[in-house]
Amino acid sequence: MGLKVGKVTKKYKQKLALLSVSLQVDRGECLVLCGGNGAGKSTLLQILAGVLSPTTGTVTLDGVSLHEHREAYISQIGYMPDDFHARSMITVQEFLAFYASLRNASAAQVEEILHDIGLEKHKKEWIKQLSKGMRQRLLLGQALLGEPTLLLLDEPTNGLDPFWIDQFIDMLKKRKKKGGIIVFSTHMMDVAAEVGDHILFMKNGEIVKQIDTSHVCDKEKMIVQLLNWHRKI
Structure with missing residues (x-):
């Protein structure tokens, strides 16, 4: 069960925005998307939210297919875009x-x-x-x-002061304890290390590095590691 993404690709005419992205996030877990501008993070989140349709590939949530049962899938998600409209x-x-x-x-x-x-x-x-x-x-x-099963957040900490960043982290931890699934993008590696169970670095529409934090005890070392990876891409 959980969220499963299988070989999702997105093309705009001659431009390739996502290339064969696959991932899985189980209940009670948080996946964090990191990478520079144009890496494909927002495109992936919009596909998971049903805002965009993938060119190829599959997306399912607790076994419900976005393509085949769109209404049932959409009813289980909450989506926060990167801009206010x-x-x-x-x-x-x-x-x-x-x-x-x-x-x-x-x-x-x-x-x-x-x-x-x-x-x-x-x-x-x-x-x-x-x-x-x-x-x-x-x-x-x-x-x-x-109370959505899947929470999709695009750069949710932009514009938040330190107090509300801490509150945001607490909210996500509570969602995880309730069995919710969270996918969000961020440039803040300390937030990624604090909440993320899986951290994906993206570049040019591809996943170039995946880090599992379940066996990490030293958060400070994790943040340094994430910052180093962020600089590389």
């Missing part, structure tokens, strides 16, 4: 209520999410009034609605 003249609460209606999430869960992302006191504010960090937390909040 929403009408600025709606409130924080209206934004979350809209996504809650799509995922059959209760009003009580909306309030719980508002508390978790620290926007309780800002729920009546227009989205355009929020800081970059607040918008990031709001995007994360909508992805968490409905």
